[in-house]
Amino acid sequence: MRSVRALAAMAALSLLTVPTTIFAGEGKQGGVLRMYHRDSPANASIHEGATYSINVPFMGVFNNLVIYDQHIAQNSPDTLRPELAESWAWVNDNKTLTFKLRQGVKWHDGKPFTSADVKCTFEMLMGKSQQKFRQNPRKAWYSEVNDISTNGDFEVSFNLKRPQPSLLALLASGYTPVYPCHVSPGDMRTNPVGTGPFKFVEFKANESIKLVRNPDYWKRGRPYLDGIEYTIIPNRSTAILAFVAGKFDMTFPTHITIPLLKDVKSQAPNAVCVVEPTNVSTNIIVNSTSAPFDNIDIRRAMAMALDRKAFVNILFEGQADIGGTMLPPPQGIWGMPKDRLESIPGYGPDVNANREEAKKLMQKAGYGPDKHLAVKVSTRNLAEYRDPAVILIDQLKSIYIDGELDVVETANWFPKVARKDYMLGLNLTGNSVDDPDQSFYENYSCGSERNYTNYCNKEIEKLFDAQSQEIDVSKRKQLVWDIDKKLQEDVARPIIFHARAGTCWQPYVKGITIMSNSSYNGFRYEDVWLDK
């Protein structure tokens, strides 16, 4: 009898504890998440955009084949999760990536999702279909894909020219949603149709973006929110004041600069704020096709004169990262370890010693205290470009270089760079996926459209391919570090720092994770809920 009582007591206890555990992890249904948006995106088509002004509001409309776990801050091969694909497998000596697709998924207009949608999306991205995107900024991501084949309605294969394990990482980016075949690219710009947790309602340019819960979402019980509303507020002061006054549940992700973060915390002490790297590097583009920077000594001297810590202290109150091309650890997966980084000329901790070396190189090139080199430092007319450019000009003075700021309007920036009508340029490079294949091929490969300086090194090109095919992650890392070091030594695009930025939300907003090595991949928001 005693044992029966004990069993009953245990059963009762378990009944009490189990539901509590479940409820603690479960969100509440309902409510509209109110956010501000920092600017008005050109349109709603993620595939045609190259700024996370598009990903943030529209990622929730779509699904990918695979996605990075939305609750783990660091994107890595270990955090890849199935989404429209239920499973995947590498076959044919790792040259074919086959996905088994989820069945019963419907587009927001009620049409069924099939493998044909996957095929047509990626053929459009590869430029192989009748319908064309107006712009296709990530076409290079699929340069190793030969073709896409389907086997019935629910199996699709990417047939590659050579193994490329990083293809999965690229497919998991917020930039890689699957589009429906039956909607034209033009309609996707103005009235996007997806399979995702939120349906598009309206986008009023310069005013607002509205999404509503998809009641037929294939993932049962999701999303929690009834909708998401973005009010477009380009003025940062107004937007932050409105958040402080409780008009918004959340700021635009990574919109709070480090100096502003203190203001927000003092005015809204209950707000939850996190600071993460954005995987956007501030760097120098060097026109090495004409004098004086066709002289490698002057390029190296300039790179060696940089006091990166000063940039970080002035602009970020110490909260930014120094690294090479790849985002440095611990948030970055592929960044060089500190000792390797500091072995690169100009990265050593003794700035004065670095500058003495730099001066010798300048003197070798014919410059000195009596003969300064006059250069123009061109940059875009935005604070995040202008401010570091001013510091750069100040630092270059120490090695006989007199810089002059040349502020260029956005509309003229890329045409100017493409014409090679600049000497030095202060540039920002955002990396949408923390993977070397994305960064190396896009920014440093011969002939790439985003390789602004036309840096072309056939030896490094071979290493790009070698690391890209390497399946063993630790071996790949070694190769990546070698490449990164060589890129810095070649002064291909000297990296000054990797920025960090803050995001804040009201304490009742739950289920938000700000990605720590990407600003592009964490906005599905199907698990976000409001505790009020």
Added chain:
Amino acid sequence: MFAYLVRRLFLMLVTLFGISVVIFFLLRIVPGNIVDILFAAAGYVDPADKANLEKELGIDQPLVVQYWHWISGLLRGDFGYSYVSEKPALQEILPRIPITARLAGLALLFSASIGIPLGVISAVKQGTRLDYTLRVISLSGLSLPSFWLGLLILTASVSFFGQMPIFNPNPKTFLEAFATYAVPAAAVGFRSAALTMRITRSSMLEVLRQDYIRTARAKGASDASVNYHHALKNAILPVITVIGIEAAFLIGGLIVTETVFNIPGVARFLVEAIRWRDYPIVQNLVMFIAVVVVFANFIVDMLYAVFDPRIRFTD
């Protein structure tokens, strides 16, 4: 009076034609076009894609052909499509006009209802403590930029009341509607009120020294009758001119105020459209503003004629 009206109407049409030419060609002189900006946002430039897009938007055609398309379209009532949103330009512009019109109207009302009486008081009480106080206030109104005043108002409302007078597209009560427009209108109208007050004061002072004012007083007219009936009626002409010009200049102040208070009116939309080089929006919107300004001047001319009959006979 009829000949005067016809002549003014003709001049108005000639002015609008001239403005359309200037708007169109100045906009094309500005470096870069929508295609450059779209590719800048995409971070790359593909010459073939760029050429396709330019062809699609029709900006590869000779300027004269583009101008003809625009003007002939306008005459047919076809305002074209926004390059950015791909929606009809009229559909983008029209809903924003009443918002800005309400804001501008309220700002002008604020300017006239505060500026004119205070200007009169300041002139009548010349040299007194009240006059000096009002002059300091008007000077501060002219010195404070509206964006700064706007931010100050926003910061103060959040700090002291925990409230944000940000634009409410669907006000439920009169108070909400008033709050939506009154605060930004006051921010932008403060400068106009100060200007109106200064002009009213100086114009009044000049008139108050005239012989007929002394005669009126000698005849035993009351102060109120002299100040408002005899003096103000004659002093009001320069004030009307200034308010008319202010109506035109207001759009400049509204750009900043609409940005600070996040009001989705035409002024902010225009700046955004210029940034994107969204020609159909910019051309039509600037043309619309030009029509408003030219029309405001026309009304001022007509009011002049009404208030001072000498003008219609001598013009």
